[in-house]
Amino acid sequence: MITVWGGQTSRSIRAAWVLEEMGLPYRVRQVDMLAAEKDQAWLAVNPGDFLPAIEDGDVTMVESVAIMEYLMGRYGPTPLQPSADDPAFPTYQQFLHLGEAGLATLIMIPLVSGFIAPKAERDNWGARWARECAERRLLLVRRQLARAPYMAGDRFTAADISVSYALNLGANHAGFVLSDAEHAYLARTTARDAYKRAFDHSHEGLAAQTGD
Numbered sequence: 781m782i783t784v785w786g787g788q789t790s791r792s793i794r795a796a797w798v799l800e801e802m803g804l805p806y807r808v809r810q811v812d813m814l815a816a817e818k819d820q821a822w823l824a825v826n827p828g829d830f831l832p833a834i835e836d837g838d839v840t841m842v843e844s845v846a847i848m849e850y851l852m853g854r855y856g857p858t859p860l861q862p863s864a865d866d867p868a869f870p871t872y873q874q875f876l877h878l879g880e881a882g883l884a885t886l887i888m889i890p891l892v893s894g895f896i897a898p899k900a901e902r903d904n905w906g907a908r909w910a911r912e913c914a915e916r917r918l919l920l921v922r923r924q925l926a927r928a929p930y931m932a933g934d935r936f937t938a939a940d941i942s943v944s945y946a947l948n949l950g951a952n953h954a955g956f957v958l959s960d961a962e963h964a965y966l967a968r969t970t971a972r973d974a975y976k977r978a979f980d981h982s983h984e985g986l987a988a989q990t991g992d
């Protein structure tokens with residue numbers, strides 16, 4: 781059974797969403813990143829102390845996009861991942877990575893500056909720069925949505941899982957303002973049953989561990 785180590789707003793939803801779309805069994809273990817005392821079992825999995833991670837038999841992995849690629853590569857083929865000779869492949873590949881490297885990574889900087897940094901350091905040049913960069917990169921998403929309903933074209937792929945996480949993170953936790961097309965896109969992707977199951981499963985894990 782695959783174990784997904786995650787947190788409430790963590791990128792673990794990307795792994796769980798892929799697993800649900802592919803119909804693969806998994807369990808979720810929640811990590812409280814703000815706990816005063818670190819969970820030693822978690823640190824043994826990822827001494828770098830960032831979420832998510834997965835364990836699959838002898839395989840232990842971090843980096844949410846790499847995890848998605850691993851799951852699709854090992855347990856596919858799946859329509860989530862166009863093959864390299866598919867005309868949709870280059871756009872798919874670009875947005876799969878843009879969702880993390882170009883968007884979520886940058887969005888984290890104003891997010892943590894706004895909520896976690898000491899008050900005097902909240903409004904800082906680096907956070908403003910990262911926000912402006914992410915806002916400009918969102919223009920790529922906006923342009924794609926003017927051309928097609930999904931990041932790789934006409935059908936839903938893992939690129940949408942990657943980008944949807946980033947849009948949710950920006951809009952819900954870092955004050956990014958989305959266009960109507962982006963809101964409609966998010967409504968479309970998160971209406972999928974697999975997303976709802978992944979979301980519920982991730983939160984069930986939390987209830988089980990905290991006894992809620």
Ligand SMILES: N[C@@H](CCC(=O)N[C@@H](CS)C(=O)NCC(=O)O)C(=O)O
Nearest residue numbers: 790791829830831832843844845880
């Ligand atoms: N590029 C990494 C980013 C991982 C990341 O920043 N995770 C956040 C939560 S979603 C985290 O664990 N932050 C807490 C920390 O690094 O201490 C990925 O896609 O998995």
